[in-house]
Amino acid sequence: ALTVSPHSHHPHTSTMAVVEPELFIKIFCVVMGMYGLQMLAVPAKMVTDHFDAPATPLLQFWIRGSSCAFLTIVYLVKFKLATEDAVPVALAMSVACGALYPWNAKFGYLSPGLPTKYPMHYVPEVLMAVLTGLGIAAMM
Secondary structure (H helix, E strand, O other): OOOOEEEOOOOOOOEEEOOOHHHHHHHHHHHHHHHHHHHHHOHHHHHHOOEOOOOOHHHHHHHHHHHHHHHHHHHHHHHHOOHHHHHHHHHHHHHHHHHHOHHHHHHOOOOOOOOEOOOOOHHHHHHHHHHHHHHHHHHO
């Protein structure tokens, strides 16, 4: 359902968006909203699905608390920001989440040696890459 449509960032210029900005924001909100709800409701699952490690009470505490930021960003980009302002914010969040969470776990540049569990860990790796790509395409 990717469409090409006129998209203007300036009243005197016309560019073509590869992905409708509104579509990117909807997809971003679904993905980050689901992550936020999982962090809040089932933080242990966030650990045990993706790592060969126990979900300690302290780890669950931090994951559950982090749900606030995820759910807040969804609220802000969906209901409080104009789409043209929401797209770069959602793109930045997608890149940051990808870099700090799944890609870091895979490549270990900030947290070496994490016991990632495959094939399940491919899901966030690919999901954050797709979100990033969609965000870049929505900015064009």
